Amino acid sequence: MKIKLQSKALLLLGSVLLSTSLLAKPPQVDITIKANELGSVLNKDIYGQFMEHLGRGIYEGIWVGEDSSIPNKDGFRLDVLTALKELQVPLLRWPGGCFADEYHWRDGIGPRESRPKTVNSNWGGVIEDNAFGTHEFFALAELLGADTYVNGNLGTGTPQEMADWLQYMTSDAPTTLVEQRKANGRDKPWKLHYFAIGNEAWGCGGNMTPEFYTNLYNQWASFAKTPQDNRPIMIASGGTDDSTIWAETLLKGVKPSWNLRMDGISHHYYTLPTGKWDVKGSSTGFNEELWFSTLEQTLRIEDFIKANVAIMDELDPEKKVGFYVDEWGTWYDVDKGTNPGFLYQQNSLRDAIVAGLNIHIFNRYADRVTMTNIAQMINVLQAMILTDKEKMVLTPTYHAFKMHVPFQDANYLPISLSSQPSYQLDGKTIPGLSASAARAKDGNVYLSLVNTQTSESVELNLSEVKQVTGWLLSDEKMDAHNTFDKPNNIAPVAFSAKVKKGKSVITVPAKSLLVLNLGKL
Missing domain, CATH: 2.60.40.1180 (Golgi alpha-mannosidase II)
Known part of the structure; x- marks a missing residue:
């Protein structure tokens, strides 16, 4: 393409x-x-993507199943695959987002016809049939040549469930879980590049205080064991907007040891044209005032990054811990006539300008910001691609990311x-x-x-x-x-x-x- x-x-x-x-x-x-x-090297993962079980972000967006009339390869639609390959997607984050803290990984393995159907209570209350699970995610990453980033379920899961999932993904030992993975069609372990314990612990991930989450991280990360040659970068759920207390509390409270690591702290920031969540503004048909305010709002992220980096430089002068903006992008009022829980919005030249500005900011802090994920890849928020059944369209944000492919792993x-x-x-x-x-x-x-x-x-x-x-x-x-x-x-x-x-x-x-x-x- x-x-x-x-x-x-x-x-x-x-x-x-x-x-x-x-x-x-x-x-x-x-x-x-x-x-x-x-x-600093501009880590290719600064240009990472995010895909969540939200609206048509996965189902129809990329996954249609092997029996679909839409041309596909092993269930992945070919037109989207081709477009994503040209984008040279460096990193995929999955399964959420808010969905991650209600996702039980065993629901998404084994024969698809036998997988349980659940309710996606975060996004539209629709039925989740779990057709897209662990095997499908890693298959997509391998098709794209992308690194992998998985969010563990801290909200409704257990340390045991998380430990089992890590073993299922990364181990080659002759255990029952590994034999189960092999029976499900994957002989060798996958390469897991990043793993996060929870998501947005300050909000949908449990409405926790930084101190409470830090204690939980110390507990859960102690059991996040993988083989030495397949150890992911471990990520703690951090703050949002102008918050710096999360980074400070985590750096002071997480005590690394031989089996307890915190390699990165996440941070989320969404650009709202009005700066208000109740009436955010439209994705199209806006005036210059909303053009200007959108750019003004998106530029605020630099102040938030700068404030957090200052604290991290004080508490972690050797820069062992990364600062990962693993959710960012524009968030508008949903397009009229669409399910409000699907977060579908059109994507315009304004979004490409926002993408360029954010990329420039991330580049300036590349010694700390070594991974980010725009939200989200397909059909949700600031998407690269929009689909409507068999139709597909590339957005201005897609073009902005493709224009910046030479910046991946370049020197600032x-x-x-x-x-x-x-x-x-x-x-x-x-x-x-x-x-x-x-x-x-x-x-x-x-x-x-x-x-x-x-x-x-x-x-x-x-x-x-x-x-x-x-x-x-x-x-x-x-x-x-x-x-x-x-x-x-x-x-x-x-x-x-x-x-x-x-x-x-x-x-x-x-x-x-x-x-x-x-x-x-």
Whole structure:
């Protein structure tokens, strides 16, 4: 599934550049990329995905079963598989989310016709037939070549149940559980990369205090035993929004020993256009005020990361514990006519801008933020892909993630701007331009740029570059999005600029995401 150049988008780019030339000259910004100052590795898992038993995120979204009329491979729909492979998904998180703390893993193994049917009390009260379980999850990860992240059931499970699941997944010893796994079709153990004890312990995971959860973590993690050669990174449920008390309490209260580890602390933050949960705002049809407030709200995550990192640097100066933003993204009011428990929302250019801004922030803190998961991969919240039975569409967020594939496992490069354009509205101000650079594994330097402004372009002066090629995602409309009738309404277009004596001047259009390959600097 190759991205094709869209004639509409090419005409748009031409009109944007033409209109810019007829108006007042856009602000000029000199950018300096310190190409020889290699910073932290941008762990590929910063670009991770999240899939939960929620709405059509799994069922129909990726899993249709072997007998479906929708073309599939072993029950996984082929069109979605193909799209995800092109996205080079580095990490899959499953089974939740709030669902994880009511999920009993034994319900999802064995012959599918014999698996129990349960009620998904968190998301819509629908029947969960457990057709997608442990074996299906790892099969999908292997098809995609993705790392695996499993959330254990702390809320309604037991330490024994969790220990058994870990043995079932990771062990090769001749135990009854391992023999059961083999009988269910998997001879060798799977590679489990991350394992979390619970999810959102402050909320749907049990409404706990940080102190209470820390005690439980010490108890449960003591029994989270796996073979030495298949030990996952162990994750504790942390805070949300502006909370720092969770990280502080966990770092002070978890006492590592030979069988007790805490390698990471999770953190969740969702971008609400209004900043309010009761009326969040629509995914489309919004005005500039909601465009601006959405970007303003999403930028707050940097303050929350910075505050937590400061505490972690004090209590864990050797940086042994990671800070994982394993749920993030936009959260709007559900689309009209859809099940409110399914969290289905359209995805527009605004979401791609949000994705770019968050990626830039994560890159800046890559020495601590070594894994994140956008919520969620398909049909739920800020999704990569939307489906409607046999139809599928790629979202602007999908394109944003694909444009950033070269950043996976690249080395962060510091940059500086001669000036920072401001985007002002109703007396409030946010940066008009955001940038992030890295030296990729192919040796080339890549530069990611986001122009947050709705009507003002930015002229960027580049020096000491070899080439300027890349992809541009932009549109006249703030809420430009793809539909099942018009699946290519918005997509990236090829971008290039002339280089003369190592210098180039490029125009970054309003409301755009631009990722450039500058060559081997």
